[in-house]
Amino acid sequence: AQTVTQSQPEMSVQEAETVTLSCTYDTSESNYYLFWYKQPPSRQMILVIRQEAYKQQNATENRFSVNFQKAAKSFSLKISDSQLGDTAMYFCAFIGMNRDDKIIFGKGTRLHILP
């Protein structure tokens, strides 16, 4: 069974710093998707970034980028020039490529951006 592990329950960084959130996963599949979701205090779950496993190039969305290491089954999220609005819970997630595969979420990392 697939699992997703986020080893950092909580982190704090100063505004404008760069922060990296860790995520590892376990699967026997070769093709799959990985995601990072953000959940701010408003509770809304927002998709931050997605990565297809068959793409070697790391995904980037503005200040958010990932370091995808397929062999190591690692998928970390880097937030550059962090802003107060980045304060949120961040969830790493995995899903296989079959239509009926269900998404597997990690337990989350609570990130505090300090002024």
Next chain:
Amino acid sequence: NAGVTQTPKFRVLKTGQSMTLLCAQDMNHEYMYWYRQDPGMGLRLIHYSVGEGTTAKGEVPDGYNVSRLKKQNFLLGLESAAPSQTSVYFCATSRGGNEQYFGPGTRLTVT
């Protein structure tokens, strides 16, 4: 485009009462899901549907029922609420095998 909406946003129930949560989507997605989110537990899948008229059990289905009579709506029912069902409930949709889009959540308290 409203995306994914949930009704109600908040609700307080007494033990033993029943209620239905409504999830509606205008994204024309086939797949719909109900999750509950509890502190330290992340998101746990309650029930899901792969299309109109279909439903299936997720990780924590006990005490809940669902129906998908129309493609755009997915209902989650609690027949006899218990304090253990106090949680935040999220609906999500997807095209299947891909990212999910979430509703704003419903905070339910059972006293």
